[in-house]
Amino acid sequence: MQRRDFLAGAGAALLPLTDAQAAPAESAQLPVIRWRLASSFPRSLDILYTTAETLSTRVAALTGGKFQIRVFAGGELVPGLQVLDAVGSNTVECGHSAGYYYVGKNLALAFDCAVPFGLTARQQNAWMYAGGGVEAMRALYAKYNVVQFPGGNTGTQMGGWFRKEIKSLADLKGLKMRIPGIGGQIMARLGVVPQTLPGSDVYPALERGAIDAAEWVGPYDDEKLGFHRIARHYYYPGWWEGEAQLSFYVNQAAWRALPELYRQAFEAAAAEANQLMLARYDARNPPALLRLVGQGVKLHAYPKDVMLAARRASFQMYEEEARTNPDFAAIYRPWKQFRDTEFQWFKVAEAAYANFNYFVK
Numbered sequence: 001m002q003r004r005d006f007l008a009g010a011g012a013a014l015l016p017l018t019d020a021q022a023a024p025a026e027s028a029q030l031p032v033i034r035w036r037l038a039s040s041f042p043r044s045l046d047i048l049y050t051t052a053e054t055l056s057t058r059v060a061a062l063t064g065g066k067f068q069i070r071v072f073a074g075g076e077l078v079p080g081l082q083v084l085d086a087v088g089s090n091t092v093e094c095g096h097s098a099g100y101y102y103v104g105k106n107l108a109l110a111f112d113c114a115v116p117f118g119l120t121a122r123q124q125n126a127w128m129y130a131g132g133g134v135e136a137m138r139a140l141y142a143k144y145n146v147v148q149f150p151g152g153n154t155g156t157q158m159g160g161w162f163r164k165e166i167k168s169l170a171d172l173k174g175l176k177m178r179i180p181g182i183g184g185q186i187m188a189r190l191g192v193v194p195q196t197l198p199g200s201d202v203y204p205a206l207e208r209g210a211i212d213a214a215e216w217v218g219p220y221d222d223e224k225l226g227f228h229r230i231a232r233h234y235y236y237p238g239w240w241e242g243e244a245q246l247s248f249y250v251n252q253a254a255w256r257a258l259p260e261l262y263r264q265a266f267e268a269a270a271a272e273a274n275q276l277m278l279a280r281y282d283a284r285n286p287p288a289l290l291r292l293v294g295q296g297v298k299l300h301a302y303p304k305d306v307m308l309a310a311r312r313a314s315f316q317m318y319e320e321e322a323r324t325n326p327d328f329a330a331i332y333r334p335w336k337q338f339r340d341t342e343f344q345w346f347k348v349a350e351a352a353y354a355n356f357n358y359f360v361k
Contacts, residue, residue, distance in 0.1 A: 030259050035069045035093035037248075040080040040101065042200050043073045045221050047284070048246070051152040051277045052096040055248060058269035059262075067262045069094065080198040087249040088145040095249040096151055099137075100181030101196070105144070107321050108328040110182045111335060112137045112148060114241040116314040121153040121243035121278055123342045128245070131338050136331045137247075147255045149270040151248040152277030155285075157238030158222065159302055160215030161206070161231035169305045178202050178214040182317070183240025189313040190306070199225065206230050217244070219288035220281065228297050235300050239310055246277070 037056065041048040049071075056069040072092075074080030083095035084102050099112030111118075111133075119127060127133040128150050141148045160179070166172065173191035177184075184194030195211055203225050205211045213231065215238060216222050228234070248270050255263070293299065318336075322329040 030063070030066050030261060033067050033258070033262065035067075035254070036077065037069050037071045038074075038077045038083050038086050038092045038095045039071060040074050040083050040095070040097040040198070042075070042080075044224060045199055047220065047277060047280045048152070048199075048217075049073060051246065051273050052248075054273040054276055055096075055151070055266075055269045058272055059265050062265035062269065063262055067258075067265060071096075074198060074200070080200075081196070084144060084146065084249060087251050090145075090251045090253060093251050093254040096246060097249060098181075098244065098246050100183075100244075103181050103185075106140065106327055107182065107325060108140055108331050111331050112141075112245065112247055113181065114244040115182050115318075116186050116240040117311050118242055119339055119342065120346070121155045121245075123339070123346070124153065124243045124245050125150070125274075126342065127335065127338055132334060136334070140327055140331070141249070142252065145252045147250045147252055149248040149250070149267065150245055150274045151270055152246040152274050153281075154217050154241070154244045155278055155281050157241040157244055158215065158218045159235035159238045160213050161222070161227040162213040162233040162235065163231045164212075165233050165298075165300065166235065166303065166306065168303050169309050172306065175213055176211045178205065178211050178216075179240070181240070182314070183215075183238075185317065186240065186310055186313050189317070190309055203227065203230075215240075218281065218285045219292055220284040223288045223292055228292055228295060232296065232298055233300055234292065234297050235302055237302070239302070239307060245274075248273075 037052055039049055039052050043049050052071045056071050059067050059069055074083075077092060078086040080097075081101050083097040084105075086092050087095040099109040100114060102109045118124075124133070128137075134148070134150070137148050160177065162175075164171070169190065172187070174193065175191075176193045176195060177187060178195045178197045179187055179192070180194075180196040184192075184196065187194050195205070197205060197211075199216060199221075202211075202214050202216060206214050206227060207230055214227060216225060216227070218238075222228070222234075250266070258266070318328075318332055322332050
């Protein structure tokens with residue numbers, strides 16, 4: 001081969017490929033498949049909603065356009081809190097939702113999203129991809145005819161919006177608060193009356209006084225939802241959501257029917273969407289918080305007695321549930337060991353680095 005011919009070929013190899021060129025040659029022999037994805041989230045919450053569109057776009061690109069997934073916002077096909085049921089029954093082939101929406105079925109499903117005083121987003125990814133988390137959650141979701149894939153993370157969330165300042169544990173008594181999952185159950189043990197509401201229903205409930213407080217995600221989404229116009233006291237940290245992982249759900253029969261190339265495309269696209277969602281929140285939350293504070297929002301740390309009581313109640317609940325729920329115990333015991341070991345490492349490295357940079361002047 002002439003040297004100039006070799007260089008010309010090498011240069012061509014470095015050029016970006018079109019979707020059709022990038023798709024494997026064998027995809028030409030594969031069928032056109034069209035799925036519907038039911039999201040739990042409205043289009044207005046763009047990071048949450050577009051995470052499913054990232055999956056759809058990448059799956060199409062990786063299969064030469066042969067595997068198409070059409071995304072529907074919460075309520076368009078099924079109510080936002082019924083996505084798991086819709087996927088399990090094959091009403092839709094796949095969905096995008098949060099495991100803790102379904103703790104009424106099994107409390108262990110919360111490990112797929114967030115549990116109070118649990119992992120951070122990085123630690124959740126470590127558990128999912130390298131610590132047995134995916135295997136544990138898929139074994140549980142199989143009971144609901146669903147295959148699970150990590151599908152995005154919000155990172156550590158804020159602790160919610162309150163009409164009145166919370167100065168001590170006693171101030172929580174009787175408050176009606178939008179807070180789902182195990183976090184809601186722990187708040188109930190502290191005297192709160194928890195409510196589970198989809199995102200589109202939270203502002204109206206807060207506005208008409210049906211609830212006294214609400215938590216959603218963090219500054220970027222909360223600003224969009226306008227909670228600061230009604231409740232001016234913004235608390236941190238969201239101890240019930242040190243991270244909040246969403247998941248893609250796929251009906252088991254639909255998954256088995258996919259060609260192997262399409263399965264690989266879906267899994268790769270889900271992993272990419274999982275990372276991008278966290279990156280988007282980490283980029284957009286800081287300026288949103290500055291805007292909120294500039295509009296008069298009052299930031300507060302939760303009182304220490306609230307934090308201590310909540311942590312104590314959380315692990316009491318976990319131990320109680322593990323004694324009566326084999327599914328919960330099977331996940332909780334190794335998860336707890338993983339969590340405790342991770343915390344030792346992060347305390348030495350991450351926390352020391354962060355505390356110096358954030359607080360030492």
